[in-house]
Amino acid sequence: MPASADSIPGRERAIELALTGAEYDSIVELLGREPNEVELAMYSLLWSEHCAYKHSKKVLRRLPTEGERLLLGVGENAGAVGVAGLAVAFKVESHNHPSAVEPFQGAATGVGGILRDVIALGARPVAMLDSLRFGYPSSARSRWLLDRAVAGIGHYGNSIGVPTVGGEIHFDPSYESNCLVNAMCVGIADPDRLMRCAATGVGNRVILMGALTGRDGIGGASVLASTELGEDDADKRPTVQIGDPFAEKKVLEACLELIDSDLLVALQDLGAAGLTSSASEMAAQGEVGLDVDVAKVPLREADMEPFEIMVSESQERMLAIVEPSKVDAVKAICDKWELLCTDIGVVTDTRHMRIFRGEELVGDIPVTTLVDDCPLYDLAPEKPAQGLYPAPPADLPDRGDTAETLLALLAGANIASRVPVFEQYDSIVQARTVRRPDDADAAVLALPAGEDGTRPAIAVSIDGNGRRVAADPNGGALEAVLECAANLACVGAQPLGLTNCLNFGNPEKPHTAWQLIEAVDGLAKGCEALGIPVVGGNVSLYNEGPDGPILPTPVVGMVGEMPDASVTSTSGFAREGLAIALVGPFEPSLVASELAARRGNAPEGVLPSVALESVLAAHAAVRDGVRSGAIESAHDISEGGLAVALAECVALGSVGCAVEVPELDDVSLFGEAPGRGFIVSGSRELVEAIPGAVVIGDTGGPNLTITDSDGERVSVAAADLREARDGGLRRFLP
């Protein structure tokens, strides 16, 4: 019974802290008494949506989490798969609400947070990817969010020496007041040295490493991450957190050196809910108790209350479990890296989290009640009678000149060149990057050479298309998985595992619940088809603004393997005289397509069906073609359809091309069926031999020329394609 139990904040305070009355009652029941201030603060965060997955945990059970290449799965800080004798750890996480409030710091600390999840496994982060969603850049606020979020991602990733090798950006009015900033980190570790987060060994010390603890983001997890953003965002602003990549760089190097020196029992990052979440997760996983003395925590501001210290979200901190005999060695390495390192507690057999201020016991909670006993809610899904999303403003005519339509699509913010964004990211530090952004459809990272001297590689990609998920949550989510896998196939990689971030609106609303359940089922189908596990991910709910929910946006990140880094492809046509082939069951429609949106159509209708078997056969054919060298360039047909894909192959390459298609109509030129079709090029006899490949033309000349069987023809100069594509986003990021 904690001494300060005399101060009982009570039920009203609990409700202010975003707990429900019923939740408060079950806390009282579990505790056998009313929680004091410290305890209530801890419950309010660990029982928040962000930490407890109250509305998503049951849904997530649908996801396959087993695979023979899986080394570490859901439940750890990040998942990991085995590649060429190494553990490749990866996870995507969202920082949406903080980024909507302060995009630079919100995005920067988002990158810092996912980096620490990977570091916590003892992996060296080797790549970052980012997935961004904003309102149309015609809006000044969206331009500001884009500009600052990108700068923040670059600031953190560049400064810490982790290359940002890929990502995606999509603009839609539904994100106007609720942008999405998802960041994915990939790390490499020695499989025998993978760290777990389970605290074990009664008597072992609890060591806090890294930055000073201040009043950063107090209430952040419950206030910022689990409630809709309203008019009063301003009040939430004091909780803005500042990222310090320099501090994190020292955390990174020190942690990896500590693990190499075999000095740690367990390691955990401090993320949402700070010390409370990390300490209780470690205790829960290890089925032990922890005693923590907040008086020992080094503070940035004097006079912080125990509850503030327990929930502070100050960045760049890690928590380690260390055998008493090794504490001095740990301190020595932290000193070398000019890193604070403080012994703040001990592992106990009580299975309680006991919080002390010096001698005084200020909080005493059974660990399981914090971590496992939060009520999980069933969703009440209901398929909405009609479409939920308003038609976007039209800026293209329903009947347009084909060449003009093509150029307009290429110049559109959703399709235009991302150079102005990814040029702000260091994509090459660590000297692994074999394919940089725009070189190929997925980033390729070389791994150390094996005995025979060849260097294997991993390929990474991140994808999502909320518009298609809005039209059909199940099919759209499946498409996201297929498109991500298609990107890997383009560089010759075989998918090994998937991570995802589920960005949705308020799950207590029946239609959002329906979107969530259907989308997760679609993701699961995709994983089952590819035979890969979900290794981890993140859920971001309540993404709504005054003007309604965001498009349902599951973002999929994938890691694949390649036997030889030096045998891969480019997206662009590399040289004259190559045969161009279409591979895959590509039967497009305009439903929820980019052209449909530009013509002012709401994201509604029936998506083209997916013939999984032939889709996977096409992926295999492209992958094998790249690996055998038959395919020199490969690009999957996604937004903007066949014509845009061809234009990109020309714009990114060094030559034009001439192809013939059955029909020169909008559907065959601009219709979409993501993840199903590929444009490949290579020498004719080799390309003709690719299973399912249909040769449609040749590379060469200064133009992109498309003709149909009855001689109709559209031709655009490569220079004009490049100009349209290059200027589309640049004009918003001068």
Next chain:
Amino acid sequence: MKARVLIRPKQGILDPQGQTVERALPALGFTGISNVSVGRLVELEVADASQLESLCEQLLANTLIEDFEIQLDGD
């Protein structure tokens, strides 16, 4: 008239630059220096000083994380 705007990190908000500089000082042989904070200095000519307040709020300072102080020539 000439105006000067002093922009500093808000109290209680992390100031990595100030912290890092302060930690480095002893090694450089400077002692007895504390509470280092690093901010920004904006100087400009303004015809109508009454605009400055909102200029700072809208453009010069990020009021989420920074405080600003306006000094008019003669202060």
Next chain:
Amino acid sequence: MKARVLIRPKQGILDPQGQTVERALPALGFTGISNVSVGRLVELEVADASQLESLCEQLLANTLIEDFEIQLDGD
């Protein structure tokens, strides 16, 4: 004692930050503002103010590209 160091880009050196601010002004409806320059503000507590000059020359400012001005509390 409290001390404040104002660090400004040297005259004649391109100051893109200042220029960017100036370019943004009209769109935000600010007029009659010119000669915007953006520099750095360092504030600190110092026991012995006589160190400040050399602290600025050695660390806080790069005198090739920046001028500095020291203000002691009370200035």
Next chain:
Amino acid sequence: MRIGVVRFPGSCDETDALDACSLVADAELLWHGSTDLDAVDAVVVPGGFSYGDYLRPGAIARFSPVMEAVAKFAADGGPVLGICNGFQVLCEAGLLPGALLPNDSLRFVCRQVDLIVERPTTPWTAACDAGERLSIPSKHANGRWYADPDTVARLESNGQVVFRYAPGENPNGSVADIAGVCSEQGNVVGLMPHPEHAVDSLTGSADGLKLFSSVLKERTGAGIS
């Protein structure tokens, strides 16, 4: 021959530089806190964000104990190469002329650029030809090299401009497209682009290898053409 690569807190490209050096010689990391250069034959001050680039890039790192030793080594004619943040550190330390200001775009820019070798007679360019074009990645937010007009004129006439961005390739607004300069004696060279990230065509280009083979050629007396 042995090349030492300095490591500061916040260095990011030091292991890449180490690997690049290892392609031509033995190489080792030199900890910022030590004043002992371990009798290396050449020193690389690598890229990254030493001390977070806080205050000014290189402003704090240049006071590291190791930099005293590097300054002595340089004064005795030892070959020193500063890359990106290392260039900034050497300028801040006064071992190289000029200063590096924020890019005129005020953005970090990561881009493959073409450099032109203006002076092939430094220990770090001995294996290059005058006017040779090298494709090397450049990635920084504070790479706009600046010196006052008199200094620039003096450097030009002394032949202390070692690398220039090819016409149209200047990513940061540097004066006279200057990408790299050297000390009066020529043994200390600094540049913003990253030769250590251009040592293997698998990851883009191998042109940067020439800087490292240069120092080998020069040191092992293979003779400068």
